[in-house]
Amino acid sequence: MTTSALDQPTIYDTPEHRALREQVLRFVAREVEPHAAAWEEQGFVPREVLKRMGQAGLFGLMYESAYGGAEADAMTNLVFAEALSQSTFAGFIITVLVHTDMASPHLHHAGNAAQKDKYLRQVIAGETICAVGITEPGAGSDVAGIRTTAKRDAATGDWVLNGTKMFITNGVHADLYFIAAKSGPGKREVSMFIVEKGTPGFSVGRALKKTGWLSSDTAELVLDNVRIPAANLLGEEGKGFYSVMKNFQTERIALAAMAVGHCQQALRLTLDYVRQRQAFGGPLWNQQVIRQRLSMLDAKTQAARQFMYHCAWRVTQGHDIVQDVSMLKALTGELVNEVVHTCQQFHGGMGYIRETAIERLWRDARILAIGGGATEVMLEEVAKRY
Known part of the structure; x- marks a missing residue:
């Protein structure tokens, strides 16, 4: 059973994408996972961590090279968001994605030369957070x-x-x-x-x-x-209304990446747990209902992931993606809650203990059907374009 978003390459992958994934995963493993529980207590991500991300070149993927950016496309930006979302600490993920995908794009898209010259270098370097x-x-x-x-x-x-x-x-x-x-x-x-x-x-x-x-x-x-x-x-x-509407598409793809990442991590944690947890004379994995439910959730997650990459590809081709991205946001926002709820259920009492990863994912997942465009709003955006 595939339980990592990175196990299955997409048809859009390039060697550069794979290198970026590995870079982000190394950063998360080294700089985030060992320390993020303390950040949960203090209520914010330390500024020095964000500066290190900027110094690593991770805050300006889509921005102009003249200001320190990489001039990459939407596909590369999704690779970054997806790899970042392999963290089980969504508070860290959203702190970064608001800076990179939800706030600073307003400066990138609408800023004039003087505004970019004044602010964009510091934004990309992680010295100015947005x-x-x-x-x-x-x-x-x-x-x-x-x-x-x-x-x-x-x-x-x-x-x-x-x-x-x-x-x-x-x-x-x-x-x-x-x-x-x-x-x-x-x-x-x-x-x-x-x-x-x-x-x-x-x-x-x-x-x-x-x-x-x-x-x-x-x-x-x-x-x-x-x-x-x-x-x-x-x-x-x-x-500005139209600027906000345009940027919503980038934001919603990033939130979909968070949702898919949560799904993958919840499935990975649960697969490990049910293979070890002994009940009814053997591991929980021996229960057919559990095997089949996890398999179906994994299938849904993999399908959502491929749709997510297709949406990003359509951005690179210059297509109108409002309907597609609205579908994606609605789909992944609901799916992550289905996946994480089921995975927490299969953890039994341990799934309700604060500071376990599955309990944290359960709490963090709920907002993904609300923030950035509630499911009902997204479905109306879809329906009025038929």
């Missing part, structure tokens, strides 16, 4: 429903931002924030802004306690008459 502020207390997947406002000061040309952002990963410890705000009367008249930590009026309202992802910091952000220069408008005024 967060993105879109979700609000009353608006999650409904980006057009955000209420944070951005108003132009006619006298100075500055923008003044007011509002609250909620559930912001890296919100406490980030250095650079990309904030979405309503900049006009139109329903989708949203603009994106660069806000630096320490800007007067910009603060962490509170750090949020979560069920899972314990080693990622999550915050409520408050913008109280935050004045930023006109040069910090990111992209075109009033076009």
Whole structure:
């Protein structure tokens, strides 16, 4: 039975992809797994670990070489996310993926030369960590429903931002924030802004306690008459809604990689456990229902993985992938909860003990059917494109 996402190469694999996988796996084994339990207690990933990832060239795979990036494609970026997701500590994974796949792409895609020259080198080097502020207390997947406002000061040309952002990963410890705000009367008249930590009026309202992802910091952000220069408008005024929608596709492929990684690790842990656990006169693996259930879950996981790589390949070919990626996000978000729930069940009482890997995966998996686009929202995105 195949129980590692890396056991089966995809039809898209290259020698460079395999080398990148091995590099990331070595980093995770050396720098993450021995220490991440302590990060779960402190509630964030140490900055020096993120800097080492940047120094290793892992934070700028898709970005311009002029700023230290590798100018790789979406397929290579997925290889990175998939290998990273072999960690059983999802708080670490999401800390990194928010920086690489959910926040900094706004600067990469929409930033002008001056903005990139000011920030992008430090972002790629891991010296500046990013967060993105879109979700609000009353608006999650409904980006057009955000209420944070951005108003132009006619006298100075500055923008003044007011509002609250909620559930912001890296919100406490980030250095650079990309904030979405309503900049006009139109329903989708949203603009994106660069806000630096320490800007007067910009603060962490509170750090949020979560069920899972314990080693990622999550915050409520408050913008109280935050004045930023006109040069910090990111992209075109009033076009931020479309920038957010475009970046959602990268984000959702990364979240699918997390889900597939959780599935693979849960199956690996459970296969090892049921082969050793003695019950009813032999190992649990001797029970037909357990063998068949795990085999079916593995089949579903492998199918989802191949679909995930197909979506990334379509990105490289320039196709419209909104429907495909919405399917992928819905599929993997539900699948990971099915897989991890079943695997925890097969661990019996041990599956409910805090600090066991399967219990941690169970807690961490739940958000993957909610965050980045809830399953129901994703299915509506699919259905309206038929």
